[in-house]
Amino acid sequence: MKIRKDLLILSFMTMLLSFFIVKCFDNQRIGYDIGVTTSVRKIQELISQLKSLQEANSQLKEELKQKEVVLNKYEEEATGRIYRGEEIRAQLEQARILAGLTDLEGPGVEIILNDRKRDTIMPSELYSISDFIVHDIDLLEVVNELKAAGAEAIAINGTRILATSRISCGGPTITVGADQRFTPPFIIHAIGDPDALASYFKRPDSVYHVLTFYGLEFSIKKLDNVKIPRYYGDVNFNYARPVEGGE
Numbered sequence: 250m251k252i253r254k255d256l257l258i259l260s261f262m263t264m265l266l267s268f269f270i271v272k273c274f275d276n277q278r279i280g281y282d283i284g285v286t287t288s289v290r291k292i293q294e295l296i297s298q299l300k301s302l303q304e305a306n307s308q309l310k311e312e313l314k315q316k317e318v319v320l321n322k323y324e325e326e327a328t329g330r331i332y333r334g335e336e337i338r339a340q341l342e343q344a345r346i347l348a349g350l351t352d353l354e355g356p357g358v359e360i361i362l363n364d365r366k367r368d369t370i371m372p373s374e375l376y377s378i379s380d381f382i383v384h385d386i387d388l389l390e391v392v393n394e395l396k397a398a399g400a401e402a403i404a405i406n407g408t409r410i411l412a413t414s415r416i417s418c419g420g421p422t423i424t425v426g427a428d429q430r431f432t433p434p435f436i437i438h439a440i441g442d443p444d445a446l447a448s449y450f451k452r453p454d455s456v457y458h459v460l461t462f463y464g465l466e467f468s469i470k471k472l473d474n475v476k477i478p479r480y481y482g483d484v485n486f487n488y489a490r491p492v493e494g495g496e
Contacts, residue, residue, distance in 0.1 A: 357475035363434035363466035398449035443471035
């Protein structure tokens with residue numbers, strides 16, 4: 250009877266132990282499943298975040314490309330404006346040079362033209378005294394020959410000669426430009442090829458031979474650098490107007 254009771258107690262204890270062992274395994278399986286589930290969910294979240302970042306990165310790259318296109322366009326326009334600005338400035342500077350509104354320097358010649366010295370005039374010379382002095386027509390012919398020889402800028406006694414400049418006699422003086430009056434000697438400066446300018450007066454029909462024939466002083470000197478001042482004064486056109494349409 251005692252043995253049966255002990256066996257019953259042992260069986261009960263075995264069953265109880267088995268129950269706890271099964272429970273323990275169940276708890277471990279549940280914990281393991283929960284852990285696995287959490288890890289997979291986390292990975293899925295990270296994958297989703299990665300995809301979002303990749304999409305955002307692609308969108309930013311596309312926006313960057315669009316910005317670069319706009320920037321390139323602005324740079325091209327800016328470069329074009331700079332180029333056009335430089336071109337306009339160059340054209341404006343050229344126009345100022347042609348108009349005589351800029352100081353210039355360069356190689357050229359210096360011509361000194363003076364009346365004949367009175368002590369060299371012989372009583373036997375049957376010429377008028379006016380043949381031995383410099384006239385406005387003499388200066389005009391010298392200027393014209395310089396222009397024909399390729400002079401790019403001319404000044405008489407420091408007064409810039411323009412296309413509209415006048416050279417005219419005014420008593421014992423010669424008026425150059427608007428109101429500049431000069432007496433001899435007349436110092437003429439011209440910028441251009443020194444050899445071409447000087448040699449032009451060696452031509453048989455040059456005014457040089459006429460004036461020197463009458464004994465007037467006429468000297469030509471080649472210079473490496475000639476400075477010619479700008480024109481000072483008003484340049485107005487009261488009647489001339491540009492043709493409409495540029496034709």
